[in-house]
Amino acid sequence: MSSVLHRPSGKAEPRPLADGRISIYQPQQQGLVYPELPSFDDVAAERRHRQERLVAACRAFAIEGFDYGFAGHLTVRDPEQPQLYWTNPMCVHFAQVKLSNLILADHKGQVVQGRHAINRAGFVLHAAVHEAHPDIVAMCHAHTVYGTAFAALGRPLDPISQDAAAFFEDHVVIRSEAGQVAVEERAGVAVGDWFRGVKAAIHQNHGLLTASRHSIEAAAFWFIALERCCRQQLMVEATGHQPMLVPPDRARYSREHVGSEYIGWLHFQPIFEHLAATQPDLFD
Template identity: 85%
Template sequence: MLDKVKNHSIYQPTQPGLTFPQVPEFDNFEADRLHRKQRLVAACRAFAMEKLDYGFAGHLTIRDPEHPELYWTNPMCVHFAQVKVSNLILADHKGRVVEGNYAINRAGFVLHAAVHEAHPDIVAMCHAHTVYGTAFAALGRPLDPISQDAAAFFEDHVVIKDEAGQVAVEESAGLAVCDWFKGVKAAIHQNHGLLTASRHSIEAAAFWFIALERCCRQQLLVEASGHKPVMVSPERSRYSREHVGSEYIGWLHFQPIYEHLAATQPDMFN
C-alpha cells in the first residue's frame, strides 16, 4: 500500500546546497494553525484560478492542529477567489461554527464532517462541482490508467454509488459516503463529482483534486476521439503511482502554485 505521509521522493536532490521545498515543522500550535489556514486559502485561490467554481458549491477543509475535532473551511457564498485568512470559519463535526462570521455550507458539513470524524488520519478534504469531473462521474466507473498522470490514481481511488445524484444535505448522506475513504486519496461520486482526501496536507488534497479533474478531462477527450486508448500496464501503473502519486508528491506539486499565488494575490493573507 502506498505510504500516505512520507516526505521524500525520487525527486529529492542528491547535490547538497540546492534550493528545494521542505515540509515545515512547527513547535507551537499557533504557527501550525496559521500555516494551515494560509494554505487552505491558497487552495481556494488555486481552485478559482482553475475555474473550478460553481456558485456557492465547493468546500475545502483542514483540521485544526490543536483541536482535531474542529476543522477550518471556506465560508458559504464567498467565491473561491475572495477567500482569505480573515473570512475562514472553524466548525465542529456537528456543523456548528465556533469561530468566524459566515455560515457553513451544509453540504460541505455533511460530507466532510462525516469523513473527518470517521477517519482521524484524514487531515484535509476537497470537493467542487467541476465540468469534467462531474461529467465523468455520470459514467459511474473508475478512471483508466491511460497516462502517467492517470496512473497516479491507479488503485488509489474509488467510485461511490451510494446517494448518487442526491443533494447531500442530510447527515445520513455523509455517513453513507465516509466509509469509502479507507486507504484512498480520491473518490468519484456517481452523478455528483470528485472528492479528494489527504492524510498529509491541504496542499496534497488540493493538487490531487486539480489533477483528478484534469485526468477526467483527458479521458473524456480520448474517448471522444473514437479510438481505443492504450492502457498503462498494471505493473507500470503501480510503479508510477508509488513514485508520482504519493501525498508528498501532491504537496510538492502545490508549492509552485502557492508561491505564484503568494506573489500575485497577497490579499489572501488579510
C-alpha cells in the same frame, strides 16, 4: 444501498529510498534551492500555516474555474483541536476567500469561530469523513465540469497516462446517494464509509472528492490533477478509439513515485508561491 465499482485490494505506502530520501525528486546534491517540509515550534504557527494553505487552495480553485455559485468546500483540521476543522465560508467566491473570513466548525456543523455560515453539503460530506477517519487531515470537493461529467459514467479512471496512473488503485467510485444532494447526515456517513485507504473518490452523478492524510496542499493538488485526468479521458474517448492503457505493474510503479501524498504536497509549492506573490490579499 451503498455500492462501489472500484476499490483497491490494498496498496503499500511509498517506501523511503535507500539513501533516506522521501522521493526520487529530492536532490542528492546539497545546497540547492528545493522545497522543504515545514516544522513548527508552536501550534499557533502550524495553525497559521494550514490556514494560509487552505486559502491558497481556494484561490487555486478559482484560477482553475472550479467555482459554481456557492458550491464547493475545502477543509483542514485544526492542529490543536483536531475535532474542529477550518473551511471556506458559505457564499463567498473562491477568489475572495482570505484568512479573515475562514470559519472553524465542529463535526456537528456548528461554527465555533468566524462570522459566515457553513455550507450544509460541505458539513454533511466533510464532517462525516473527518469524523470517521481521524487520520484524514484535509478534504476537497467542487462541482467541476469534467469531473462531474465523468462521474455520470459511474466507473473508475483508467490508467491512460502517467498522470492518471497516480490514481491507479487509489480511488473509488461511490454509487450510494448518487445524484441526490447531500444535505442529510446519512448521505455523508455513506460517503465517509468508503473513503478509507484512498486519496480520491468519484461520486456517481455528483463529482470528485479528494482527501489527504498529509496536508491541504496534497488534497488540493490531487483534486486539480483528478479533474485534469477526467478531462483527458473524456477527450480520448471522444475520438472513438480505444486508448492504450499503462500496464498494472507500471501503473503501480508510477503511482508510488508520482502519486504519493508528498508529491501532491510538492506539486502545490509553486502554486502557493505564485499566489503569494500575485495575490497578497489572501493573507488579509
